[in-house]
Amino acid sequence: MLDSSPASPARPTFADITTIGVGGSIAAFACPKDRVGLIEAVEGADAQGQPLCVIGGGSNLLVSDDPFPGLVVRDARHEMYVLDEAAPVEGQDRSVHVGATAGTNWDDLVDYCVRMGLAGIEGLSGIPGTVGASVVQNIGAYGQEVAQSVQSVEVWDRERKTTQELSAQDLAFGYRSSALKSSMYEAPGQPAESFFPTPRFVVLSVTFALRHSRASRVDFDQLARALGVEVGDQMPTEQIRQAVLSIRAQKGMLEDPYRYLNPWMRGSRQRDNAQAAIDSLQAAVDQAGGVDSPQGQDLIANRHSCGSFFMNPVISEEQAVSLPAEAPRFPVISAGQQADPARVKTSAAWLIDHAGFHKSFALPKAQAGLSTVHTLALTNRGSASSQELADLAFAIRSGVEAAFGLSLIPEPVLVGLQLDR
Ligand SMILES: Cc1cc2nc3c(=O)[nH]c(=O)nc-3n(C[C@H](O)[C@H](O)[C@H](O)COP(=O)(O)OP(=O)(O)OC[C@H]3O[C@@H](n4cnc5c(N)ncnc54)[C@H](O)[C@@H]3O)c2cc1C
Incomplete structure (x- = not known):
């Protein structure tokens, strides 16, 4: 396919295949077109002890400009299918199961489901990336998380060298986390010796359980305001999708x-x-x-970013008390669970802004800067290097730590770059 185009070089660089548009050359690149090919590519690299990066849309990756000495694999399958389309709707059970291969573009899936009259993921419209990665970090926005709609995930287990079907419970979803993501970190933000920058479990496909409905509940204040309704009201999923896309466009939170x-x-x-x-x-x-x-x-x-660069800190009650009174505080609730009374979530954007890093902030002479419309997005303003972006992230993290005593954890996967100095 694309690899055979005579005008193209043999392999892309990471700058070619990431939303932030930085990153160095790649030693080997594969785009398997079927499930077996994907497993073989991953297993082949692991068997040879080669560094491996399974990439989706490259929207949550900040990669060094140094050459990557291993294999980058991108699933070329883009299949979406309704598993029980013809099943009768019984009583109150209006679930419909939809499957998608890991390489499917996430927003293509949202669009497909909204058109089919299936509700549950419309609030996640416009999030860049793929179905495979959506469950790695449990994407979320505007009152929804993918965890709420995942039935099961088929993975290739790189340790046991076998496929497995993981249930939503096995995936242990939390705020921007899952068992898949945890398998490549020692602790939040600290890469593990093995597997990183790709999880032990490579996602092959995901099965979603969605509601057979053209309407859904609006669960986010800003979205409700944009739609002119109250939080808790039902609205057509198509209108929710369009409102989310419009808010995202205004905030530069869509990819280029x-x-x-x-x-x-x-x-x-x-x-x-x-x-x-x-x-x-x-x-x-x-x-x-x-x-x-x-x-x-x-x-x-503004769109040349990895989205929100830092996660909202989840802190103890004592830490929350030491923050200024006006700092935002939210309950910690994930995937329909009860709020955790011992923990509080605060806003990374608020901390960054109040530590003195406002929209458009940039280090002197650097092509990396904060988005002009979103404090949390570190952006490539032209021809930024990875190091310029890492320097900006380091400056912001140090500034927030000095001002509030909290250490921000990056949301993107940092490959060949460190923020600790
Ligand atoms: C403008 C913008 C807005 C964004 N807004 C949001 C938002 O609102 N909410 C949100 O949660 N996120 C948001 N993000 C972050 C990003 O879109 C998500 O994290 C997305 O799920 C990443 O998908 P991807 O396919 O691009 O992953 P990649 O960046 O390609 O990879 C990220 C990680 O997932 C791993 N991975 C990729 N595919 C697989 C697979 N098949 N199996 C196992 N591991 C895999 C990679 O190895 C890597 O570790 C935003 C990003 C951008 C650029």
Whole structure:
């Protein structure tokens, strides 16, 4: 496929296949087109002791500019299927099971489900990346987490060298965490000796349990305001999806869809959806004064990120008491569980802003800076190096630690880069 294009070099760099657009050369790149090929590629690298990175959309990866001396594997399968479409709806049980291969673009799946009249993931519209990675970090936004809709995940276990079906319970989902993610870290933010930067369990496919409904509950204040309704109200899932996409566009929290014109990304997202996203960004850029205007350039550069760079700190009650009174405090609830009374979540964006790092902040002479519309997004403003982004992250983390005594944990997977100095 793309690899055979005569105009393309043999392999992409990480800059070609990540949303933030940085990262060095890659020794070997494979895009298996079937399940067996994916397992063989992973197992082949593991058997030879080669460094391995299974990549999806590259939207949660910040990779060093140094050459990566191993294999990067991207699942080329993009299949979505309804498992029990013809099943009768009995009583109150209106569940419909939908499966998707790991390489499927996440927003393609959301679009497919909303069109089919299936509710449960519409609030996660516009999150970049793939189905496979969605369960690694338990993606979440606007009052939903993927954990709420996952029935099971088929994985390749790199340690036991076998496939396994993991239930939602096995996955131990938490706030931006899962058993899959934990398998590559010693502790939050500290890579383990083995497996990192890809989990022990490589996701092959995911089965979702969704509700057969064209309406869903609005569970997030900002979303309710955008829709002109109250939190708790029911709204059509299509309207929720469009409202989420619109809020995300305003905050620069959508990826740059022009990346799907890059030969290494072409075909990894459904053509119509990629084109619709390009048209929408193009219209916004035109309205802002065109691609050469500072506003137009900001609209595009704000999207060259990994999304939120730091997780919202989950802290003890004593730590929460020591924060300024006006610092936000939220209950810690995940995947429909009860709130944890001993722990409190605060806002990384608030801490960063109140430590003096405001939107647009940049270190002198660096091409890396905070988004002009979102404090939590570290962005590549042009031709940033990975080191410039790591330096910016380090400066922000040190500043927050000095101001509030809290150490922020990066959300993206850092490959070949360290924030500890
Ligand atoms: C503009 C923007 C907005 C974002 N907004 C949100 C948001 O609202 N909420 C949110 O939760 N996240 C958000 N993110 C982060 C990101 O989109 C998610 O983490 C996403 O799930 C990453 O998917 P990916 O396929 O790009 O993963 P990648 O970046 O390719 O990989 C991330 C990790 O997952 C592993 N991985 C990838 N595929 C597999 C697989 N098949 N099996 C096992 N491991 C695998 C990789 O090895 C790596 O460790 C945002 C990112 C951007 C750029």
